[in-house]
Amino acid sequence: MDKLIAYYNKFNEEKRLDSRHGQVEYVVSMHVIHELLEKMEEPKILDIGAGTGKYSVALAEEGYDVTAVELVKSNLGTLKAKKSNVKAYQGNALDLSRFKDNMFDLTLCFGPMYHLFDEKDQIQALSEAKRVTKKEGVILVAYVMNDYSIIMYGFEEGHIKECIESGKIDEHFHTHSTIDDLYSYVRIEDIDQLNKKAGLHRMKMIAVDGAANYIRPFLKKMDEETFELFLKYQLSICERQDMMGASSHVVDVVLKNG
Numbered sequence: 001m002d003k004l005i006a007y008y009n010k011f012n013e014e015k016r017l018d019s020r021h022g023q024v025e026y027v028v029s030m031h032v033i034h035e036l037l038e039k040m041e042e043p044k045i046l047d048i049g050a051g052t053g054k055y056s057v058a059l060a061e062e063g064y065d066v067t068a069v070e071l072v073k074s075n076l077g078t079l080k081a082k083k084s085n086v087k088a089y090q091g092n093a094l095d096l097s098r099f100k101d102n103m104f105d106l107t108l109c110f111g112p113m114y115h116l117f118d119e120k121d122q123i124q125a126l127s128e129a130k131r132v133t134k135k136e137g138v139i140l141v142a143y144v145m146n147d148y149s150i151i152m153y154g155f156e157e158g159h160i161k162e163c164i165e166s167g168k169i170d171e172h173f174h175t176h177s178t179i180d181d182l183y184s185y186v187r188i189e190d191i192d193q194l195n196k197k198a199g200l201h202r203m204k205m206i207a208v209d210g211a212a213n214y215i216r217p218f219l220k221k222m223d224e225e226t227f228e229l230f231l232k233y234q235l236s237i238c239e240r241q242d243m244m245g246a247s248s249h250v251v252d253v254v255l256k257n258g
Contacts, residue, residue, distance in 0.1 A: 043105035048109045130200060140251050145247055
């Protein structure tokens, strides 16, 4: 936890989501969120690992009832400084005991699974999100994908040989991250196993940013019209199953019951 807090005290998540590649992730994620909210009557939203409130503040400004939980005090301070109607608390995904069972219609878990390495903790986080979500509610869980790390950190940045030698990548190119790596990378089959053990049922999976992280320099150079076309492209392919594993981030849309 101390290492994670230190990292996010320096890392500017707000700036990342304002970048071109971050905008792709944000726009597609919000598109999915709005599709779900349109079908709910007076929904209550919980944002677990809310960061600086990029999602929770925007949703509160649209008039939704939003509660946020954030581990890092500096992030929480930034969120509160935005003077929104978000009810914001310090806490972490493993212990949501301040909330009763079946409180929220839509639960966002957009950061915690990036940094949980032990399966017990991963299932605990999913189980807590499940517990506080209403029986007919929906949970959105974000993950960072295995092959993004293989391609970018392994091959592009030149760490592939050392990672194989150290056992961080196995002979099947499956990553085995530890807490020292900060990020936990998964494949679809890993997510499937977590859902099975947590008793969650997939509604759909979204490739929220697709190739955006791979082509950051090209995105920066695009004129606004071309970038809008890229956003349109990503929205059009984000639910295609053949796009999931290659996306840098996916959002798993899961049901508490189903």
